[in-house]
Structures are given as C-alpha cells and as structure tokens.
Amino acid sequence: MARRRGNSSGGTILLILFGALAAVVSAVYRFAVENAEAIGVVALICALIATPFLIARVTSTKRADPTGVRPPLPDTVLRTRASGAPSTRVERPSPARWIRSGETVKFGRAELSGGMFYYGDWLPLAESATRQYAINPKLPASGLADVEGSSMPYWPSYADISPGARRAFLDWMAGGRRDPSYGIGLVFIFLYGLEHRLFLEGGDDAHLIVREVERLLAIYGANNSFHGYASNFLDFARLAQGERVEVSALSPERRGGSEMDLQTRLYLGDRLAEAPALSAEDALRWVLGMPDTYLRTPAVRCFDEFVALWRLRFDRIYPAGLPVNGKDRISLRYRAASGSFDVAIRGPHEQHIDVTRVTRPLPGLQKLVTDCTDELDSFSRFVGRKPSARNSMAAAKLLPTDLQQSTTAGAIADFRQRVEAVMGDYGRGSSTAQILLEMAGIEVPADGKISTASADELGRALDSIGVAIEPDRRYGSSVPRADEQVFVFRAANGGPVDPARASFRAVRAQVEVAVLAAAADGDASYEELQRTIARIRSATDLSGVEQARLIAFAVTTFNNPPKQARVMRKLAETTEGERQAIADAAIAVIGGSGNVDAGEVKFLERLHKSLGLPKERVYTGLHSAAARQADDPVPVSGEDRAIGVPLPKETPSPIPPAIAARGISIDAARLARTRRDTEAVSALLSDIFAEDVVQPQQAPPEQAALDGLDGPHTELVELLELRGSMTRTEFDRHAKEMRLLPDGAIERINDWSFDRFDEALIEDGDEVVVTPHLRGKIAEMKDEAA
Structure with a gap:
C-alpha cells in the first residue's frame, strides 16, 4: 500500500509541472506574437553592437598568421610534463x-x-x-613518382601537388635539373623560386641565377x-642588373601576346633618345612590333624582298626619317610567372619615349605595309608555285x-654578282650560253638547243x-646553242640598237662575210680578226x-662561223651600196694577208x-690590197665612242687579258680548229638569220594576215x-610560189x-x-x- 500511495503522489507532481511548463510556453508565445516588432528592433541593435568586436577578432587572427590561414600542426607533437600534469606545445611554421x-x-x-631553391614552409x-x-621537407614525397607531371595543375604549387609529383620534383633536382623527360610543371616550380630570389630579394648571386635560367632554356626551350x-625572365633580369637588352634581327615571326616585345620597346626608346x-x-x-x-x-613568304621594298618606299x-614625339615614358613591371607578385624595374629607360603610347604615325606605317605587300603579290604567287x-x-x-634595280634584292643582286665575275675588272668577258642561262635560272634543254x-x-x-650580250637575237644575231661562246659587256639598259x-x-653583213672570207682557206687567223675589228672601228657612222x-x-x-650557203642567200637582200x-x-680580209691562195680567190x-658584182672586181681589189700591204699602215679615222660603253682596245690586242683568262684565246691554233664538219655546223647554227626573209612587194589583197x-x-x-x-x-614548192625561202x-x-x-x-x-x-x-x- 505504502508503495501504491507513493506512486500516486509522484504522478500527480509530474502532471502539475507539465501543466505549468505549458502555461509558460503559451505565455511566451503570446508575448512574442503581440510584441514581434519591438523584439526585432532589439535584435538589430544587439547585432550592430557586436560587429566591431568580431572584426577586431578576425584582424587579430590574421596578424598572428601571415599566410591568412592557421598554420597546420607539425608532423610530430612535442609533449612535456610540468608538475606531473601532461601539456601539449604546437610548433608554428617558419619562413x-x-x-x-x-x-x-x-x-x-x-x-x-x-x-638555388627555398627550403621551408x-x-x-x-x-x-x-x-x-x-620546398617543405615536412610534406610527404612518396609513392610512384609522377615524372610526366600528369597529376599537376596548370599553375603548380609544391604545397598542393601530390606526393608522387613531389617525389618526381626531388628526383629531378637531385639529377642535376637536366633530364628532358620530366614534366615542364616541375621546371616551372623551380623557376618560380629563382624569380622570387632575383626580383624580390636581389641577392648577390644574380649572375648565377641568370646563367641557370639560360641553361634551362637551352634544355626545355622547345x-x-x-x-x-x-x-621574359632573362630580359628583365639583365635590365634589372643594368645590362643592355639586345634586339633581335627583323623577322616575319611574331611573338604572342597583347603588347610589344620588351626588346623592341627598349631599343626604339634608346634610338629616339639619340635622335628624334x-x-x-x-x-x-x-x-x-605592334x-x-x-x-x-x-610579306611573310618574301620577307627579304619586302624589307628591301619597304626601305625604298619609306x-x-x-x-629625313620619321619624326616621333611622345610625352609618355617607359614604365616597366615584372609580372612573376608564378603569379605571386609583380615589381617595378628601375633604370635609364624610364627617361625614354614609350612608342607603345604613340599612335599618330601608325596608320600611315600600316598602310605602307599593306602597299608593299600588294606590290609583291605576283612575285609571291610565282615563288609559291615554283x-x-x-x-x-x-x-x-x-x-x-x-626593286629590280636595287642591289639589296637577293635574286637580282646574286645574278649581277655572277655576271660581273664573268666580266671582271674590264667590264667585258666571255662564257657559254648555258652558264649564263643557269645563272639566270632559265632551264636549258637537254639537247642544247635554246x-x-x-x-x-x-x-x-x-x-x-645593265649588261649586253652577243649574239643577241633581238638585234639581228642567231640564237646560240648552249655550248657555244657568248660575249657580255657593260652597257646601259642592255645596249639596245636598231638592227634595221x-x-x-651593212657593217654587220661585212663582219659575217669577213668571217667566211677568213675561213675560206681553212685557217682563220688572229690577224684577220684584227683587220675585221679595225674596219668596225673605222665606221664613223656607228655609235x-x-x-x-x-x-x-x-x-x-670568228669562233663559230656561219654556214656559207645561207650567208650567201642572205646577201641578196642588201642594197647595191651595201x-x-x-x-x-x-x-x-683576204688581201691583207699578202698571201692569197686559190681557195680564197x-x-x-x-x-x-x-x-651581182662583176668578177673582174675581185682581181682589181686584190691588186689594190697587195699594193697597200707594201706601204706603211694607213691610220683609220677617229672614233666617236659613247661614254660608258667599254670597247676592246686596239693594241696590242682587241681582246683584254682578263677575257682571255676566262676562255677566249684567239690565236692561229685556236682559230684553225674552227673549221667543222658540214653537218655539225648546220646543227650548231640552224637558227642564223631566222628573222629576215625575202618578202613580196605586197600581200594578196584578199589575204588577212x-x-x-x-x-x-x-x-x-x-x-x-x-x-x-x-x-x-x-x-618548198609552196614557199617558193610565195617568194619565200623555205628554211627562212x-x-x-x-x-x-x-x-x-x-x-x-612547225x-x-x-x-x-x-x-x-x-x-x-x-x-x-x-x-x-x-
């Protein structure tokens, strides 16, 4: 019973307490509902009072930790005992x-x-x-080494990379920092430390750092x-050390980036400091550089020609040069590859004009670039095809x-130099047609027929x-074969003449016949060539x-005589005086030798x-020539030479020594070999007198040419x-009916x-x-x- 009464009394007390709690909660709820606006105002005031205290607390925490975050606990915790009670002291990271x-x-x-690295936290x-x-020794560097750096982000950090990447980095360092098989991200981590040392601390080992980056660039520059x-590091490092930054040669290659490269910027500033x-x-x-x-x-494909043309047009x-005025001066800051800092670079350049801030002349220069590029379009297409x-x-x-006449143009300058080497100091010389064609880059047929x-x-x-050539088809000569001799000499615009x-x-025809006459006895001599040249010199009506x-x-x-029969046919077209x-x-030519044989007669x-001249004239002429031979030489009339046109000297030889050294050896022995087999001569000189043929007095009126x-x-x-x-x-029959020579x-x-x-x-x-x-x-x- 007693147990029973006791239980009943306890339950009653619990019910009373529960009811009281419910009443209190109900009262608080009613109060909050009825006074909600007043409660909100009080809460706002409390928040405003607490804010300064919270800000001060956060600031105090940041000052205590320079990294902005609480330093991690070290790998080992040192425990000490004081008064028998255990205590723990945490070591903070050191710089x-x-x-x-x-x-x-x-x-x-x-x-x-x-x-050459930083060791610590x-x-x-x-x-x-x-x-x-x-390079923090407390961070784990274990597991499989990530040699390629595949686990590393684009902006690597030694503190954040995987243990395998750290192991690869330490292996690369221990191996001398030269193995190209390691990932480039590992090289960048090392470079980050070098730029911190040189640009922020400025130690006394700057020259060693520069040398190390040059070495790394040679290995990893690809x-x-x-x-x-x-x-960029090397340019700024040299500038920071007071050295002059060398500008690279002009090139069509462009550097990436949104700014002019440092070398050009500094170089132009230096030049404008010297002259305006x-x-x-x-x-x-x-x-x-813009x-x-x-x-x-x-312009890219033909850059050398582009630069040469630019100089001419500019x-x-x-x-007097392009004047450049500007108020802004060069201001440089080095932005670290790591992205951790940037720093101002001081020096004399700060007094020089910054061309990147000068814009007025640029539209005109860019238009000139466009114009020069357009002028090279045809040349570029040809080079692209061939x-x-x-x-x-x-x-x-x-x-x-x-530009063709400029000595700076590669192809023309090269051709000019080669031809001048043939002509030598005298401004005239001899070679073969094939050699000159190859100098000009003109294809020579395998059969030698040009x-x-x-x-x-x-x-x-x-x-x-400014060089003339003989034989030159444009002025009445035949086209030589590839292996035949040609003669070149200096003459303005190539020495043009009117062949008609x-x-x-007339004198040209005389030369042709004189050559045939000299070879009539099968032995054309050096003296006969001299007499022919003397006759040319005596013609005062020639320029x-x-x-x-x-x-x-x-x-x-004289070295390549024409075919006699064809020359004879050609002579029929001349006037009586000619x-x-x-x-x-x-x-x-024949009578001047004083010894005329039956073949020559x-x-x-x-x-x-x-x-169409009387035969008796032959004997009269030979008799007169023999009479003159017995007398002293008759001087020829004075010459009217054009300035700047080199003529072979009269004495002692019409051919200068420099030409003889290049293959023209005109003497009896050489000219004796000029007689050739009839078929060979025909093949070598098949193009002689190709231009002029006998024409009828008028074409048939119904014929449309x-x-x-x-x-x-x-x-x-x-x-x-x-x-x-x-x-x-x-x-041949149809040609003769039209009064044409078939071959011609x-x-x-x-x-x-x-x-x-x-x-x-045909x-x-x-x-x-x-x-x-x-x-x-x-x-x-x-x-x-x-």
Whole structure:
C-alpha cells in the first residue's frame, strides 16, 4: 500500500509541472506574437553592437598568421610534463630560407646538393605569403613518382601537388635539373623560386641565377610556354642588373601576346633618345612590333624582298626619317610567372619615349605595309608555285621595277654578282650560253638547243642589270646553242640598237662575210680578226654601243662561223651600196694577208657572183690590197665612242687579258680548229638569220594576215593548218610560189610561234608537220581575223 500511495503522489507532481511548463510556453508565445516588432528592433541593435568586436577578432587572427590561414600542426607533437600534469606545445611554421648554389640539404634519405631553391614552409610577400615554391621537407614525397607531371595543375604549387609529383620534383633536382623527360610543371616550380630570389630579394648571386635560367632554356626551350616565360625572365633580369637588352634581327615571326616585345620597346626608346626621327628599318621594327599589325602571305613568304621594298618606299616618303614625339615614358613591371607578385624595374629607360603610347604615325606605317605587300603579290604567287625558281631572273622580273634595280634584292643582286665575275675588272668577258642561262635560272634543254623565248628572257634579264650580250637575237644575231661562246659587256639598259638601221646592218653583213672570207682557206687567223675589228672601228657612222655589239659579234662569230650557203642567200637582200661594202670587206680580209691562195680567190668570185658584182672586181681589189700591204699602215679615222660603253682596245690586242683568262684565246691554233664538219655546223647554227626573209612587194589583197605575220607567211601557216602536214618537197614548192625561202620561212614562223605559244609551230624533217595541239589555236586566230 505504502508503495501504491507513493506512486500516486509522484504522478500527480509530474502532471502539475507539465501543466505549468505549458502555461509558460503559451505565455511566451503570446508575448512574442503581440510584441514581434519591438523584439526585432532589439535584435538589430544587439547585432550592430557586436560587429566591431568580431572584426577586431578576425584582424587579430590574421596578424598572428601571415599566410591568412592557421598554420597546420607539425608532423610530430612535442609533449612535456610540468608538475606531473601532461601539456601539449604546437610548433608554428617558419619562413623558408634560400639555399645557395652548391649548398647541400637532406630530405630524409635524399640529398640535394645543387641548391638555388627555398627550403621551408612559406615565403613572405608584400601583403601576404606563399607556399607555392617553398620546398617543405615536412610534406610527404612518396609513392610512384609522377615524372610526366600528369597529376599537376596548370599553375603548380609544391604545397598542393601530390606526393608522387613531389617525389618526381626531388628526383629531378637531385639529377642535376637536366633530364628532358620530366614534366615542364616541375621546371616551372623551380623557376618560380629563382624569380622570387632575383626580383624580390636581389641577392648577390644574380649572375648565377641568370646563367641557370639560360641553361634551362637551352634544355626545355622547345616548350613554347617555358620559352616565353624564361626569355621574359632573362630580359628583365639583365635590365634589372643594368645590362643592355639586345634586339633581335627583323623577322616575319611574331611573338604572342597583347603588347610589344620588351626588346623592341627598349631599343626604339634608346634610338629616339639619340635622335628624334626613326630610320626605315627602325620604323618597320616599330610597326611590326605592334600587336595589331599582321603580315599577309606575300610579306611573310618574301620577307627579304619586302624589307628591301619597304626601305625604298619609306625613304621616298620620309627622306629625313620619321619624326616621333611622345610625352609618355617607359614604365616597366615584372609580372612573376608564378603569379605571386609583380615589381617595378628601375633604370635609364624610364627617361625614354614609350612608342607603345604613340599612335599618330601608325596608320600611315600600316598602310605602307599593306602597299608593299600588294606590290609583291605576283612575285609571291610565282615563288609559291615554283619555290626552286625563287632566285631566277624570271621571278625577279616580277618584282617592282625600282626593286629590280636595287642591289639589296637577293635574286637580282646574286645574278649581277655572277655576271660581273664573268666580266671582271674590264667590264667585258666571255662564257657559254648555258652558264649564263643557269645563272639566270632559265632551264636549258637537254639537247642544247635554246629556244628563242629563252634567249629573249636571258637578254631581258641582262638588260635589267645593265649588261649586253652577243649574239643577241633581238638585234639581228642567231640564237646560240648552249655550248657555244657568248660575249657580255657593260652597257646601259642592255645596249639596245636598231638592227634595221642601214649603217649597222651593212657593217654587220661585212663582219659575217669577213668571217667566211677568213675561213675560206681553212685557217682563220688572229690577224684577220684584227683587220675585221679595225674596219668596225673605222665606221664613223656607228655609235659606241653599235661598235661594241659588232666587235663582240665578230669575236663570237670568228669562233663559230656561219654556214656559207645561207650567208650567201642572205646577201641578196642588201642594197647595191651595201653589196659593194661587203665585197670590199671580204677583199680586205683576204688581201691583207699578202698571201692569197686559190681557195680564197674562188670564195671571192662566188661572193661577187652572189652579190651581182662583176668578177673582174675581185682581181682589181686584190691588186689594190697587195699594193697597200707594201706601204706603211694607213691610220683609220677617229672614233666617236659613247661614254660608258667599254670597247676592246686596239693594241696590242682587241681582246683584254682578263677575257682571255676566262676562255677566249684567239690565236692561229685556236682559230684553225674552227673549221667543222658540214653537218655539225648546220646543227650548231640552224637558227642564223631566222628573222629576215625575202618578202613580196605586197600581200594578196584578199589575204588577212595573222597578228605578227605578213601575208605570205600567214598564207603558208593557214595552208599547213588545213593540211596538218606535207612533204618537205611540197612545202618548198609552196614557199617558193610565195617568194619565200623555205628554211627562212620555217624559222620565221617558229619564231612567231615561240613569241605567242612558247614553242615551235612547225616540226621540220622529211615531212613538215604542224604541232597538233596548236592547230586549234591557229584556227581560232583565223576566225578572229575573219
């Protein structure tokens, strides 16, 4: 019972307490609801009062810890006992120290002896601290080494990388920092420490640090990112040490980035400190250094030509240089590759104009870049299609005219130097046609037969460097074979003459006949060449360049005589006065020797017959020549030489020693070998007198000539186009009906074809055949002319 009463009393008390608690909660709730606005105001006031105390607490915590975070507990906790009671003291991290080059540091069982890194927990910065490149021995460096650095982020930090990456870093350091198989991120961690040491601490080992970065750049420079940061480090490091930053050579290569490269910026500042105007090269360096300047393909592909053209155009616009004025001076800050800091770089450059802040002249310079690029477009396309022909004169002729004449243009300058080496100090010399063609980059056929188009191209190439050549088809000569001798000499614009001028044409014919006369006895002599050249010099109605051409023509023709029969046919086209002069020239050459044989007399008789002159004139002329031979030499009339045109000297030899040294050895022994087999001569000189043939007095009125051909030749071409081919006998008959010489007609038509199609129209042989793929083009030309 007692237990029962006791239980009942306890339950009653609990019920009373619960009811009282419920009443209190209900009362508080009603109070809060009824006074909610007043309670909110009180809470706001309390928060405002507490805020300053909280801010002060946080600030106090940051000052106690420079890293901004509470330092971690060390790997070991030192316990001490005082008064028998256990207590714990936590060691705080200490700043890292610089390990000098050659100093040894142990990492457990590992040992680093190269130095040049920070050893410890953290490094102080201006307003914070970093653990990015402090090598902390307390951090684990174990497990499989991440040699490639694949687990590392783009911005690596020694404190944050994996234990495997730390192990790889320590292995790389212990191995001498030279193994290229290690990831570039590990190299960057090391570089971060070097830039902290040099730019923030400025120790006495700056020269060792610079040398180390140069070594690393040589090993890891293939990585574009490291190359850029390391190069930038070296530039600023040298500048900070008071050294001059060297500017690189002009190049179409562009550095990445949104700013002008440091070297160009400093270089131009130095130049403007010395003079208020920039030269052509410095102005180009400026505009190319601006990040918004882009070079198109012609300027990049043909950069040397672009620079040469830029100089010409710039000097024309700014003959005194480009004046540059600016108020802003150069201000530099080094931004660390680690991203941890940037620092101002002091020096004399702070007094120089900062061209990156000068904008006024840039639009004009950028327009000039565009204009020069446009002018090189044709040359660039040619080089793009035929890279191997870049240094050919065919390519060079596509350059702007004034650039062709500039000594700075590569292909033209190279060609000029090679030709000048042939001419030597005397300004004239001899070589073979093949050598000159190869110098000009013109293809030489395997069979040695040079096309008229190639011969003309060589002539134009020589014109551009002020050199004349003989034989030159453009001025009445034949096209030489590749292995035949040619003569070159200095002459303005290539020494142009009018090949149809009566005086020039007459003396030229005399030279041709004189050569045949000299070879009539099978032994052309040196004295006969001298007499021929003397006759050229005595022609007072010739200009200096005409005399020079004819003397060069005489030299080459004596070494390669033309075919006699064809020369004889050619003589029929001359006037009566010219025929008499030609006959006199031949008599002078033969009769001047004082020893005339029967073969030479027979040649003169045949010559007079071809010229329509009486045979008796041969004997009268020889008698007069023999009489003169007995007397003293008769002086020739004075010469009217053009200034600047080098003529061979009269005495002791018409050919200077320098030319003889280059292969022209004109003496009896050499000229005795000029007689050749008839077929060989025909093959070597098949193109002689290809241009001029006998023409009728007028073309048939109903005949519409093809452009560039007269009536008879047009009719012959149209007949061949209709037939496609015909026998040589039939062709000769048609040519004679049109009063044309068959051989001359073929050569005249093929010359015309080369000028338009770069190949021959007619293939000569037992059958005369029109080149098949050209028949259609001839038909089109006929339709257009109709």
